[in-house]
Amino acid sequence: MPNLYLIPTSLGECDFSRILPAYNTGIVTALRYFIVEDVRTARRFLKKSNPAIDIDSLTFYVLNQHTSPEELSGFLKPMFDGNDIGVLSEAGCPAIADPGADVVAIAQRHNFTVVPLVGPSSILLSLMASGFNGQSFAFVGYLPIQPDERSKALKKLESRAYSENQSQIFIETPYRNMKMLEEILRVCQPATRLCIAADITLETEFIKTNTVKEWKTKLPELSKRPCIFILYKS
Structure with a gap:
């Protein structure tokens, strides 16, 4: 066969x-x-x-x-x-x-x-490094492009992170990463935790978990970098 x-x-x-x-x-x-x-x-x-x-x-x-x-x-x-x-x-x-x-x-x-066959999965590698719940998680892919719909989607994911104790994983087109990050910081609660994982397995790999409030003090440069975002409760 x-x-x-x-x-x-x-x-x-x-x-x-x-x-x-x-x-x-x-x-x-x-x-x-x-x-x-x-x-x-x-x-x-x-x-x-x-x-x-x-x-x-x-x-x-x-x-x-x-x-x-x-x-x-x-x-x-x-x-x-x-x-x-x-x-x-x-x-x-x-x-x-x-x-x-x-x-x-x-x-x-x-x-x-x-x-x-065995090989790198950015979704699993980012979750492993996030410190978030690895037993209950959801990968939802891309969020809506329209600002209003995207805001609603982020609020829904944040609500699920709290109500279901579930890590919420999503991605964005690399050239829109910064807009996504700005929207997350605008919409989500200050205590909600966000893991950003960029350039996974590359020499420029960046994986960091902070609260939304902490991220607001220093934004990483994510433009044109393959990136995973994960939301989780405080």
Whole structure:
């Protein structure tokens, strides 16, 4: 039975030996078919994983917001012919805040073996370092862009952090990070705790937990940096 390998990638420019097991390289090197978010990024990752890989001999299927259901179904055709396939996201773990879940669902329906490989997840790494509740947490992805709706969403997450004793994890497009931070500090209670985790696993990694009141005295520079925000009760 062929395998669908979910292959984590780096969260930025870093030493792969720090974040990815050597076992992954063996798996990647043996594969000839890949479902990827971006071909150029995938080729760069594969070549860095193993410079000896013959990139031109590989087949890539692009999975993004423009991929139709009909195209998606055809991506697993090599598996019906007995071939393994790898799924690569742009950064981090496939199917977690990234495309891939629909492909996995199709593979599961056809009883193919799905193999998640070990690698960095910014969501879990930030939660581990936050000091917040790691037994009950929610990842809610992106919040609304419109200011009024975003404020309501933040208040709702803060309320859940208190009423359910639950860590509330969310993200923002890097160039809007500072606007998000300013909104959090405006909307949330002074005693509510906020963990900001930026550039995780990179040399410029920054992970810090403060109260909203404490953050107001000194704002970190988050523009264009991949970032995770976590709210939790005081």
